[in-house]
Amino acid sequence: MIRIAAVGDIHMGPDTRGSLRPAFDTLPECADLLLLAGDLTRHGTVEEARVVADEIRGLGVPVVAVLGNHDHHDDRQDEVTAVLRDAGAEVLEGESTVVRAGDARVGVAGTKGFGGGFVGASAGEFGEPVMKEFVRLSRRCADGLRTALERLDEEGCDVRVALTHYSPVPETLAGEPLEIYPFLGSYLLAEAIDTAGADLAVHGHAHAGTEHGMTTGGVKVRNVAQPVIGRAFHVYHLPVRAHAGAGARTPTV
Amino acid sequence: MDTHDAARSTEYRVAHLQDRLASGELGELGVRAEVRGGAVLVTGTVPSAGCREDVLSTVREELAGLEVHCDLVVTETSSPDHAEELS
8 A cells, every 4th residue: 555645735935934844744654755736835936945845854755746836936946946856855847756665666747737727618729829828838738747657657656646736627626716717727637647547646726626536537636735635734545556557547447 | 887986896806806916925826805795705725824914914905995704714734634545
């Protein structure tokens, strides 16, 4: 069994320094790794990133993160990434990493993702340049996620997790105004997850959403935005299955 | 509606409040303001008590003279008491 701890949208700043550390210090007892689903800062400043870095440094479990839209606000996303990496976190954007949990190999593929909406109500790559770029960015993120998940499959991971900030499905947005769904996620992420296969998808971003959802292909989705889970993190126990082989999705009954 | 009335419209003031909360120095996209009857309901979860005060003070400034009901809570930071078993 793999124990995955996850939280997103911790929105840290100098006035919340140290607030999550007491809970994070319990992680080695209850989890094999910690996933951070973006929006780790409020405005994406280096100062705020340093607060996050101090919160996760030397935790005793591997930390894997993606950035969120807030972490891009100050246009310092590369510096924010560097500060978090310096604290020992893996920060993924269209990339993957493999973490050992006992004898098992846990693959995490990550991207911030972007908006665009869901099937039947999604934006198209048409019209003004900024509109086309909006959809292209979402597509690039989804393509990066799919490629990263496929790479993990080739590497023969026992468990694969898709980590995003934006949501791959509308179910976990329930509670948010319908009108803003196109700014909260994209079906392209779910399509990437279902095409490449994954055992769990974790995201944040939707503070008023709900925790549980599922992709069309049957991959469980969890919205771990801190306001949604109401805790410092949630823990998910994933069974280790026999590896299904390249390109195949683990069949479910 | 003449231009004077439009500028004072509750709906536009609420929209400007949301815009200021999100794009201003607070960067707060997790707070929702809705017109409910003759009052404005402000809800959401914020990272700290200080953030809550900042949001409330912005709300008071933007919606001065309107009846406002605030239900802003500060994020919980405790450890979970159980894990979810995924089959």
